[in-house]
Amino acid sequence: MPYTAGPYAGTPGGPGPTGLPGAAPYGQPPRRTTNGLAIGSLVSGIVCCLPPLGLVLGVIALPQIRRRDQAGKGLAVAGIVLSALSCLLLVIGIATGGISTFWGGFKEGMDEAARSKSPFSLRTGQCFTPDGKLQDYATDVTVVDCERPHIGEVTGGFKVTGFDKWPGEDAIDGIAEKRCETVNGGYALDTWAVPADVWLFYYLPSSQSWRLGDRTVICAFASEKKPFRGSVRSDAPLLTGDQESFLKTVNPIETVTYREPEEDPDEDFTANKVWAMEVLGAINTAYAELGQRTWPAEAAPSVAALRKELAAASKQWLKLATAADADAYWEAYDPAWETLPGDLGADARTALDLTGTPPVGPAGEGGSV
Incomplete structure (x- = not known):
C-alpha cells in the first residue's frame, strides 16, 4: 500500500514517521520556542521609554537564539535597530534642548488639564477663570495661581x-x-483690600443637577469687568488678634449701610426707619466694643479718635431712626451721613497694619465690598 502524507496516527508519545520518539508529524517542521529577551528588546525599542534596555536585551538575545536554536532573531535585530535609533534621538534631543522643550510642553498640557474643573469641584482659596462669560452658566472653570490674572x-x-x-x-x-x-465677610475681613470692582458671586445648582442630588452653592468674589491679581483672603487665621477685633467691630457698620432700601422714605417710610435703626445699632456696638479692648500704643490714639466720631454719629442717626414722618426723616438724613466717618478709622487701620485706603473704582471714587 503506498504511503500517504498526513498526521501520524500512532499513539501519543510513540515513534513518529521519522522513527524518533515524540517527533512532530511528517511534513511539519519541529516547533521552536521564541526567545523572551528578543520580544523584550522589540517592545523596548518600539515604546522608546528605555532605549538602552532594548539594545542590551537584543544583544544578549542573539547568542541565546543560536545556542538554543530558538526563534526570534528578527525580533532581536529589529529591537536593536529601533533602540539604537532611539538612543541617537535621545542624545540629539539632550544636545539641542528638544527633550526639555517637549517635556515642558507635555507638563504644561497636563497641568492645564488638571486645572480644568467643574465649578462645583472648586475649593476655598482657589482662584479661577470661567470658560466663557462670568454671568453665563458654566460647566468648566480653569484654576490658576492667585498671583496671575483671574476672574x-x-x-x-x-x-x-x-x-x-x-x-x-x-x-x-x-x-x-x-x-x-x-x-465672603468672614473670608475677607479686610474689606478695603478687595478691589472696588470685585463683588459677591456664587454658583447655584441647576434644576437638572438638583435631580442628580446636587445641593451645593459655591461662594466667591468675582469681577465682571476685568481680571484681578492677588488673593483677597484676610480671614482670622491670617490676622493678629488686634486686627481681627478691629475689623469685626467696624465692618458691620459698612455692611449695614449698603442695605439702604431702594425706596425713598416717601414711598416706604417704615423700611427706611428700620434700616436707620440697624445702622444706629452697628454704630453703638462698635463704639462700645472698641472701648473694651486695650489697643497697641501706636493704634490707641487713632482708635480713640474713631470712637469720638462714632459718638457724634450716634446722636444724628438716633434722630434719623426716630423721625416722626418722611419730612423729618429727610431733614435728619444728610446730617446723619455727614457725621458718620467715611473712612471708618483709616488711621487706626494703618496703625494696625491693615489696608488704610479704600479701593478706588473706575470713576476714581472709593468703594468697598
Missing part, C-alpha cells in the same frame, strides 16, 4: 437644605445671597 476667588460654600423638591432658582438665589455674604 474669581472661592471663599467657601454650603449645601441647600430644607427642600424635598426643586424649589426654583429664585428661592436658592435668595438663600445664596444671604449665606454667601456672610461667607
Whole structure:
C-alpha cells in the first residue's frame, strides 16, 4: 500500500514517521520556542521609554537564539535597530534642548488639564477663570495661581437644605445671597483690600443637577469687568488678634449701610426707619466694643479718635431712626451721613497694619465690598 502524507496516527508519545520518539508529524517542521529577551528588546525599542534596555536585551538575545536554536532573531535585530535609533534621538534631543522643550510642553498640557474643573469641584482659596462669560452658566472653570490674572476667588460654600423638591432658582438665589455674604465677610475681613470692582458671586445648582442630588452653592468674589491679581483672603487665621477685633467691630457698620432700601422714605417710610435703626445699632456696638479692648500704643490714639466720631454719629442717626414722618426723616438724613466717618478709622487701620485706603473704582471714587 503506498504511503500517504498526513498526521501520524500512532499513539501519543510513540515513534513518529521519522522513527524518533515524540517527533512532530511528517511534513511539519519541529516547533521552536521564541526567545523572551528578543520580544523584550522589540517592545523596548518600539515604546522608546528605555532605549538602552532594548539594545542590551537584543544583544544578549542573539547568542541565546543560536545556542538554543530558538526563534526570534528578527525580533532581536529589529529591537536593536529601533533602540539604537532611539538612543541617537535621545542624545540629539539632550544636545539641542528638544527633550526639555517637549517635556515642558507635555507638563504644561497636563497641568492645564488638571486645572480644568467643574465649578462645583472648586475649593476655598482657589482662584479661577470661567470658560466663557462670568454671568453665563458654566460647566468648566480653569484654576490658576492667585498671583496671575483671574476672574474669581472661592471663599467657601454650603449645601441647600430644607427642600424635598426643586424649589426654583429664585428661592436658592435668595438663600445664596444671604449665606454667601456672610461667607465672603468672614473670608475677607479686610474689606478695603478687595478691589472696588470685585463683588459677591456664587454658583447655584441647576434644576437638572438638583435631580442628580446636587445641593451645593459655591461662594466667591468675582469681577465682571476685568481680571484681578492677588488673593483677597484676610480671614482670622491670617490676622493678629488686634486686627481681627478691629475689623469685626467696624465692618458691620459698612455692611449695614449698603442695605439702604431702594425706596425713598416717601414711598416706604417704615423700611427706611428700620434700616436707620440697624445702622444706629452697628454704630453703638462698635463704639462700645472698641472701648473694651486695650489697643497697641501706636493704634490707641487713632482708635480713640474713631470712637469720638462714632459718638457724634450716634446722636444724628438716633434722630434719623426716630423721625416722626418722611419730612423729618429727610431733614435728619444728610446730617446723619455727614457725621458718620467715611473712612471708618483709616488711621487706626494703618496703625494696625491693615489696608488704610479704600479701593478706588473706575470713576476714581472709593468703594468697598
